[in-house]
Amino acid sequence: MMAATSLAEYLIYIPADEGRKVYIDPSLIPTFTECVDPTTDAGRKIANDIHHKLSSDATGTQSGQAVGDAAEFYMDIGNIGERCVRVFYRIVQAESAQASKGPGVYVHNIHRVLSNGRKVDVGLFHMKANGLTWTDEKVSTRELTTKVLRLGSMADNGGLIELSQLSTQMLKASSQATDKTDFNLYHCPLSVSSEGNDYATPEARHRIVNPAELADVLINTASLGEWSGRHYDAYTVYCYADASKLLEGALAIVKRKNVSLEKFSFSIIAPYSPFSFINRLANDCGATSTLESGFISSASQLHQNFDPASLSSTAISTCKAYSDQLEVRSDISFLELWKGMGSAAKLPELG
Template identity: 25%
Template sequence: MTFPKISRNDFIYYSKDTKGEAGRAVYIYPSLIPHLYSLISPASHEWNSVLAFIRGFTSASVDAGSYDNIENPGRHFKLIAGFEVYYIVMQSHPDQDVSPGIYVTDIRKTLLGDGKSSGLYKVKKRGGMLSSMPYGKSEVLDKGLFVNGLEADIASAADAALDRLRKYGQAVDDWDNISFPMFYIPAEHCNELGRWVTPDTKHESAAEAAQKLAKVLSDTQGARKRENAVPLSWSVEGEGAEVLRMAIDIVKKDSGTKTLDKHTFKLFNPVVPRAGLSSMLKSIKELCADVETIAVVSKNTSSAANISLDLSGICGALNSLRNNEKSISHLSDMFSDLSADFQKAKKLLPGSDPDARPTFVEIMNTIASKPKW
């Protein structure tokens, strides 16, 4: 059997009353602070439920109702208020630098998707009814293309695309008789880019979705070059930005595609957790693609925390692209206070003695400013 490998030095106590003096000790990754803000509104019932659930590990059963990892017997997750709380149960072990207790390693939103494959679809609205069908090719000669974020199913993604089209798209004569292309990303790919499942139940991965999206980028580039068409206008929502980042990285490594100058991007509530949004914007510039005048619009908690951690880098990257004063001003006005609070919280973490560090709850309490979203 393979046992989890973790280090006590990577964790902090959850709170003052979870240090093991009464019940089990509960530890947590400090990096989950901004992650938690990105998932759940601090004023919500779900926020209080998840925090109370973690606090309850001091005495609650850790096995009853848990989902277990077949390869690592100490790894589990439990469902609470629509979220999955991942944790490791550690006993004393001579080969590990850990203390006995519960180690919380991740928190994710529970989403199962609808079984649809990722890829290009044609969305049609006829008489008030929305439908979607495979697009049939990988090159797009329409005026725009929508990439969804975290949506329960393809119907919800199509609704979100239509809303964006109304607010930011081209003029349409008849909104009850319209069709447009959409690159659909199933919910399970947006949920931390893959579900925690056993090998026999895991199907298509986010990496495969990114490969498909990279082909759309490359094939559309070639088609629009041949047709001397104007750049394709992309509207990318939420976690779809992370899959787009992965696709752009694939294109950068493809020797056959030197440029993406037939593409321009708008990003709505972008969440790019792995490399960061600033890195993605720099890649867009390297490939000679562009961002539109309103490049980044962010008005929800998921992107707020993600952007706040990378605010200076994002504004710097936008400044190197054209006509982005509105985006820079918008992001600075919205998230400068939250960004400063996250940076302040991060400075509390270093220290040679893990037991002397502030607790998770204490660090959260230093984030005093109220988000403006």
């Protein structure tokens, strides 16, 4: 969750004369690369379909509309099991086009959508070691039952993996493979995330998670007093991969509510967003955070390369190249910017 970009600073996605104009937040360059990847045939098709479908049918029956916000939508584009993305966007009409580029579709986020053929539930669980496996028990209240919380999800060719296997993989990524201590698991695949809103979906879907629910878990746990008999003196939260995006949203809510998380420390493993964003939010809430160095994925490194607060030479050169391109051409399209960032940001070359 990068700092909100003004709609007036969005870029045209693909220049076109027909249909609604489609604009996109230029800061989505790393997210677009992570989720769409136009270097593949499937990714190239999705890149084109984003324009075709949003310009022609952004408010149609295939879109989900936010409850209580008639201008906010999402659409799933692609094929589940191959490559599919959930595109979040806002419709700006002529009468409300001030402080924007004009009427059109404004894409403000993209999530990768994966299948859930195993029907793995989402939300908060209490995990217990059972030999070489883990058993799960759903937590009905929005508060932690242990002093350790792990956030994330994983998928294989069959879709989202079972919670026992997920637990094992999380512990390995944290260099804790032999640990058998109980912990809470917040299973939060972004493929079923609501981007912070409730949506009237075009079809029945599995229950969704959102930043407000995770914020409730953190706030309620922080509010537990000694009298409750359920509190701990300190809590450690391990956040894996794309769960960092959900954590950012949750911490922003905690910050707005002025709740202290001084008992919390956040251990961030291969985040799919710049670490400095999470670190700043955690510090603002009175918590500490650490970017773990033991494991880093290519997708996570891509996001770190776009971190304006990073002191690494790669990140500095990437952010400079990004700013330079936007300054040189005020009419540059998003896909032109993406192609131009290839060598500077170590993006895949467009095939």
